[in-house]
Amino acid sequence: MELTWAGALLLLSILITLFSSFQMYKKKGQLPPGPTPWPFLGNLLQRDVLPLSKSYKKLIGKYGSIFTIWIGSKPQVVLCGYEMIKDALVDHAEEFSGRIITPMTKRIFRDHGMNTSDQNRWKEMRRFTLTTLRDFGMGKKRMSERVQEEALCLAEEVGSIQGQPFDPRRRFTSAVSNVICAVVFGHRFDYKDQTFMENQKIMESQFGFFSSFLGMLYNTFPKIMEHFPGQHTKIFADTKKLCDFIHEKVDFHRKTLDPQNPRDYIDCFLIKSEKQQNSSEIIYIPENLVHSVLELFFAGTVSISNTLLLSFLVVAKLTHVQAKVQQEIDEVVGANRTPSMEDRLKMPFTNAIIHEVQRYRKGSLENFPRATTCDTTFRGYNFPKYTAVSTMLTSAHFDPLHWETPERFNPDHFLDEKGQFRKRDAFMPFSAGKRACPGEALAQMELFLFFSTLLQKFTFHLVGDTKDMDITSLYMDFRNKNQYPLIRVVKRSA
Numbered sequence: 001m002e003l004t005w006a007g008a009l010l011l012l013s014i015l016i017t018l019f020s021s022f023q024m025y026k027k028k029g030q031l032p033p034g035p036t037p038w039p040f041l042g043n044l045l046q047r048d049v050l051p052l053s054k055s056y057k058k059l060i061g062k063y064g065s066i067f068t069i070w071i072g073s074k075p076q077v078v079l080c081g082y083e084m085i086k087d088a089l090v091d092h093a094e095e096f097s098g099r100i101i102t103p104m105t106k107r108i109f110r111d112h113g114m115n116t117s118d119q120n121r122w123k124e125m126r127r128f129t130l131t132t133l134r135d136f137g138m139g140k141k142r143m144s145e146r147v148q149e150e151a152l153c154l155a156e157e158v159g160s161i162q163g164q165p166f167d168p169r170r171r172f173t174s175a176v177s178n179v180i181c182a183v184v185f186g187h188r189f190d191y192k193d194q195t196f197m198e199n200q201k202i203m204e205s206q207f208g209f210f211s212s213f214l215g216m217l218y219n220t221f222p223k224i225m226e227h228f229p230g231q232h233t234k235i236f237a238d239t240k241k242l243c244d245f246i247h248e249k250v251d252f253h254r255k256t257l258d259p260q261n262p263r264d265y266i267d268c269f270l271i272k273s274e275k276q277q278n279s280s281e282i283i284y285i286p287e288n289l290v291h292s293v294l295e296l297f298f299a300g301t302v303s304i305s306n307t308l309l310l311s312f313l314v315v316a317k318l319t320h321v322q323a324k325v326q327q328e329i330d331e332v333v334g335a336n337r338t339p340s341m342e343d344r345l346k347m348p349f350t351n352a353i354i355h356e357v358q359r360y361r362k363g364s365l366e367n368f369p370r371a372t373t374c375d376t377t378f379r380g381y382n383f384p385k386y387t388a389v390s391t392m393l394t395s396a397h398f399d400p401l402h403w404e405t406p407e408r409f410n411p412d413h414f415l416d417e418k419g420q421f422r423k424r425d426a427f428m429p430f431s432a433g434k435r436a437c438p439g440e441a442l443a444q445m446e447l448f449l450f451f452s453t454l455l456q457k458f459t460f461h462l463v464g465d466t467k468d469m470d471i472t473s474l475y476m477d478f479r480n481k482n483q484y485p486l487i488r489v490v491k492r493s494a
Contacts, residue, residue, distance in 0.1 A: 031075055032381050034068035035059065042070025044220060050213070053362050056080055056392050066379055069366070069390075072220035076369055076388040077381075080395040082402050082426040084379075089391060089433030092378060097434035098371035100388045103222035104215060104232075108206075108239050113291030119373065124283050125292060130438050132268045136183050143183075144341045147446055150178050150188065151453035152338060157191055158458060158489055165463040165486040168312065172450075173200050173305040179446055180300030180439075184293055185249055186264035199245060200301065202238040207302040208482070209235050215367050242297075246290045266293065296439075304443050309484065311357045311451055313474055314409065316460040316487060321411070325350050326492070329456045335492075339452040341445060347452070348421035352414035354447050358429040359397045360409050360471075362479075366390045370435060393428055402426035409471050458489040 035049050043049040048058070049069055056078070059067055065084045068075050079085050088096045101117045109115035114125045137143030154175040158168075171191060177200055178188040189196035209215045209231055218225050218232050225232060253266045262268045266289065273284035315322035332346045333339045344351055369388040376383045383389075398406040403413055403426065416422045430437035437443070454460075463486035466474065477483045 030382065031068040031387075032066045032077060032379075033063050034070075034078075035063075037070035040073060042072045042074070042220075044070075044072060044216065050216070050366070052078065052366055052390070052392060053394055056395055060395070065395075066381070071216060071366070071388075074220075074388065076366060076390050077383065078366075078390045078392060080392045082396040082399045082428075085391045085393070085396050085428070086425075086432065088378065088389070089431065089435075092376070093433040095372055095374060095376040095378070096370055096389060098373040098386065099435065100369045100371045100386070102219045102367065102369075104210065104219050104367070107222075107236060109291045109295070110287065112287040113289075113293075113295055115291065115295060121283055121288075125288060126438060128269070128272065129265075129292065129296070132265050133183065133438065133442065135268070136264070141341070143442065144445060144449070146182055147179055147449045148338050148340065148453070150175050150182075151450050153178075153188075153191075154450065155453055155457050158454065159491060161489070163488060163490060165488045167484055168487050169305075169309060169484055170197065170200070172308055172312075173204075173301060175450065176305040176308060176446060177297075177301040179442070180296055182264075183300075184265045184296055186253075186267070195245065199242060199297075202242055203298050203302055205231075205238065206235055206298065210367055211363070219367065239294075242294060243290055246293050246297075247286075249293075250286065250289060265296070299437065300439055300442070304446055306479075307358055307361060307443075308447060308450055309478070310361060310475055311354060311447070312454070312460055312487065313462075313478065313485070314353070314357055314471055315455065316462045317466070317471055317474060318409075321353065322455065322460065325353060325452075325455055326459070329452055333452070333456060335456065339449060339456060341448065343452070344448055345421075348415060348419060349411065350452055351421045351448065352411040354444075354451055355414045355424075355427065356409060356411045358447075359403075359413065359427060361397075361429070361475075362394045391431070393431060396426050396428055399426055457492060459492055461488045461490065462486075463488050 035043055035046060037043050038045070049055055052059075052069070059078070060080050065081045066077065066079055068077050070076070079088050098119065099115075099117070099122070101111060101115065105115050111117060114122055114129065116122050116125070137146070154171060157171050157175075174189070174191045174196065177196070182188050191197075214231055250266055250270075253263075254270060257267060257270055259271050259274070262271060269284060269289045269292070273289075276282065276284045315325060328347050328349050329339065332343050339347075369390045371389060372383045372385055372387045374385050376385075376387075397403070400406050402424070404410070405413075414421055414424065414427075430440040430443070466485055469477075474485065477485075
């Protein structure tokens, strides 16, 4: 009897695999070419395919700038190079404005907030968020002054270390996070606040898991992985802690709300919720508020702080670059006032360094695919509605057709022959089109003001033997191994 059951299970497994393979190869003939997937697993365990950040150049050489990979039994079209990405996200913006809600994001965001599969709800939440951020000064002097104040708090914190070697990650992340906290919650947190620090660690763990192979594995086989312990179990438990924290903030705001004087994003949402009670389509509900705040908290902390940390890694390693930035700060700002956004136009080299750092960062978005919103014909291929699409923004930033020395860190990419700052079309760290990051203006403001304020007051040095490591090696250790070299700062004389 046991053999009969074993045989039946084996036969069932074979049939499932054969059916999965048949479905895969049926779809494969309708999509752009790509590496041959394995039955059931797709390209998941093929190191010459994933992660795309390491393999995309070889895949372009073999298949061209548009190809298909398989995450398990699900296809994902990959777009590479600036022209290809622009064609999709800008010239065909509506068709490529969808989002695949992966099992991981569905588990975390519960199809609420801006991480929703409902296109109308997403548009409304995005519109509200952009309007509210602008109302609270995003891209304006009011917000600039808020970031300046936080930059001075960070400078004071760094100065209190008195030249001792330190790991800057926690302090820098706290400063960046405080900017979005002021907009969302109406106040900043002390850098030593235990709950504040714990929330940051949770977000960093989430970010690492989202981008990891384990995250991809969970997205591919969520029902199987739910039966096993692992990092995903902790990630979801920690997410609940974050949501509970936000719920507490929302409850406090509801009790102290003054509709005539909204203090922050949460107040604005609650006021909108009161006005919408008689509407046929209820969007402004507590679940959408909590998960929108969670997404803002996440997006406004991890990526910006990582870029800021890389920028100081660059100037600590390239001392001649640091000296030139400081010379520009001294000439334009001096030592007696804090750098402001009005100074950026007069500081082209500093601005170029910040932009080149953003260009130089590498990453993959195969765990965050977009989706076609309808049956779409693109570059000679027919994509069914809800086809997953991954845009390799790194490939645009390293596109040899648009950058003079793409593999080298080179601030001249953003400077013209007269040394003035120049914009580059192929620069798209915040993506493009209808799903471009709504916080781009705020992020650029933070990067400039934190970077220039700290370099006005301090000179940064790497501690330890790093002379044989180039910027790429230092960055990859930071990105992949979570190792950031110790930094020592020396206060500059006025």
